[in-house]
Amino acid sequence: MSFIKTLLAACFLLSTSAAHAGKITVAAAADLKFAMDEIVATFKKSNAGEEVEVIYGSSGKFHTQIQEGAPYDLYFSADIDFPRELVKKGLAASEVKPYAFGRIVLWSATLDATKMNLTSLADPKIARIAIANPKHAPYGKRAEEALRAAGMWDKVEPKLVYGENIAATAQFVQTGNAQIGIIALSLALNPELANKGGYWLIPDSLHEPLEQGYIITKRAENNPLAKRFADYMSSKPARAVMTRYGFVLPGENLKK
Amino acid sequence: MFLSDSDLQAIWLTVRLASIVTAILLLVGTPIAWWLARTRSKWKGPIGAVVALPLVLPPSVLGFYLLLAMGPHGPVGYLTRELGIGPLPFTFWGLVLASVFYSLPFMVQPVQNAFEAIGDRPLEVAATLRAAPMDAFFSVALPLALPGFLTAAILTFAHTVGEFGVVLMIGGNIPGVTRVASVQIYDHVEALEYAQAHRLAAVMLMFSFLVLLALYAWRPNPKKAG
Numbered sequence: 001m002s003f004i005k006t007l008l009a010a011c012f013l014l015s016t017s018a019a020h021a022g023k024i025t026v027a028a029a030a031d032l033k034f035a036m037d038e039i040v041a042t043f044k045k046s047n048a049g050e051e052v053e054v055i056y057g058s059s060g061k062f063h064t065q066i067q068e069g070a071p072y073d074l075y076f077s078a079d080i081d082f083p084r085e086l087v088k089k090g091l092a093a094s095e096v097k098p099y100a101f102g103r104i105v106l107w108s109a110t111l112d113a114t115k116m117n118l119t120s121l122a123d124p125k126i127a128r129i130a131i132a133n134p135k136h137a138p139y140g141k142r143a144e145e146a147l148r149a150a151g152m153w154d155k156v157e158p159k160l161v162y163g164e165n166i167a168a169t170a171q172f173v174q175t176g177n178a179q180i181g182i183i184a185l186s187l188a189l190n191p192e193l194a195n196k197g198g199y200w201l202i203p204d205s206l207h208e209p210l211e212q213g214y215i216i217t218k219r220a221e222n223n224p225l226a227k228r229f230a231d232y233m234s235s236k237p238a239r240a241v242m243t244r245y246g247f248v249l250p251g252e253n254l255k256k
Numbered sequence: 257m258f259l260s261d262s263d264l265q266a267i268w269l270t271v272r273l274a275s276i277v278t279a280i281l282l283l284v285g286t287p288i289a290w291w292l293a294r295t296r297s298k299w300k301g302p303i304g305a306v307v308a309l310p311l312v313l314p315p316s317v318l319g320f321y322l323l324l325a326m327g328p329h330g331p332v333g334y335l336t337r338e339l340g341i342g343p344l345p346f347t348f349w350g351l352v353l354a355s356v357f358y359s360l361p362f363m364v365q366p367v368q369n370a371f372e373a374i375g376d377r378p379l380e381v382a383a384t385l386r387a388a389p390m391d392a393f394f395s396v397a398l399p400l401a402l403p404g405f406l407t408a409a410i411l412t413f414a415h416t417v418g419e420f421g422v423v424l425m426i427g428g429n430i431p432g433v434t435r436v437a438s439v440q441i442y443d444h445v446e447a448l449e450y451a452q453a454h455r456l457a458a459v460m461l462m463f464s465f466l467v468l469l470a471l472y473a474w475r476p477n478p479k480k481a482g
Contacts, residue, residue: 058446060446060447060448061446063448064446064448110328127342127343128343128428130428133429133443133446135443135447136443136446136447160430161346161429161430162428162429162430163429164442168424168425171323172345172428175323175327175329176327176328176329177326177327177328177345177346178346178428
């Protein structure tokens with residue numbers, strides 16, 4: 001009997017967590033991995049005691065999960081169409097706000113990608129090329145468009161391996177298992193990746209713009225912290241971080 | 257057609273992978289199980305624990321280590337390059353190797369239990385009849401442990417079919433090469449193709465149920481047997 005009591009007490013203790021002033025969970029596209037970490041860190045400095053939890057993954061997956069009632073308060077998508085669709089379905093508590101345009105790059109950890117372009121991918125020395133899955137990852141879709149526009153798709157398709165999201169794609173290249181990959185500029189600019197090899201910016205004339213947008217979800221309708229964090233995204237410090245990671249901000253000239 | 261060509265391709269690939277892994281593990285797992293069942297060595301504990309590790313480890317841990325080990329800077333990657341096989345990640349045989357590790361306990365443990373259940377006596381009797389150890393193994397231990405082998409083979413096959421996390425990390429999602437059924441379902445869901453996801457998921461559900469049904473229906477009832 002006392003064993004059961006102890007067990008119940010343990011369950012109770014494990015199920016309650018410490019109370020916080022406020023808490024939000026942010027679902028963010030994997031290309032934001034490093035930029036969002038910094039933005040959250042600076043946000044917390046001026047908002048002590050608030051808890052901001054960020055989950056990174058593929059935009060398509062979050063889109064599905066939110067429709068199924070996932071507990072995310074904000075949703076940053078690498079493809080603005082996903083949050084637009086959620087607004088149509090009445091799952092948002094805000095308009096869709098564009099926050100950045102993403103860029104794609106050729107990046108390698110072992111080769112000097114700065115001197116390459118898309119035609120270099122035909123080189124027989126390159127056995128594996130990593131891109132994000134074009135079926136549901138926005139960066140993968142743009143990578144496919146760029147390869148098709150450059151007339152390289154048929155030549156490189158047998159060499160392609162597909163990452164579940166853009167961070168997983170970068171990891172295939174970082175470990176050297178794929179010699180080169182098409183990843184987000186925001187990831188290639190991260191110190192951890194930038195120290196190894198170089199990147200070549202793929203001209204944005206080769207693909208549709210990677211317009212990215214976010215929403216506050218229905219669930220966070222009455223959560224003041226969600227609103228405050230959303231506002232912070234258009235603040236000067238946040239915009240500075242985004243620019244540093246290679247994002248083109250709304251209102252800026254795309255052809256920089 | 258109920259399933260699309262790419263779904264059928266994924267199913268066929270999954271069946272091929274699971275069959276090859278089961279065959280390899282029958283060859284590799286049996287000596288390990290035999291040794292674990294018979295030995296009095298102090299290494300029995302540690303080796304047994306290593307064999308059981310995939311039961312406990314998250315597939316992401318296994319996938320992460322395998323990706324590094326099989327990569328160009330890892331020991332397995334070095335070995336395969338020296339042997340002229342080339343790198344293993346993103347290949348079918350890379351998946352086979354990963355699955356052999358991943359499903360190892362599902363082969364070894366039932367076979368080990370079957371060997372242990374035989375006990376010393378039948379082998380001692382075989383020895384008094386001048387059977388060499390190898391002879392005793394093949395003509396006494398193997399037939400007696402046959403039910404254990406069947407259980408182990410079915411579990412290994414089914415567990416390999418159910419593999420997902422490891423494949424996602426080292427497979428690279430190549431159609432016909434590493435895109436197995438579980439990954440195909442995941443892709444369907446992410447692309448909001450719920451209808452396709454439903455069909456393939458239903459096939460997997462039916463398959464898993466039938467495998468387990470066969471396993472439980474076939475397993476002799478100890479009460480009746482006694």
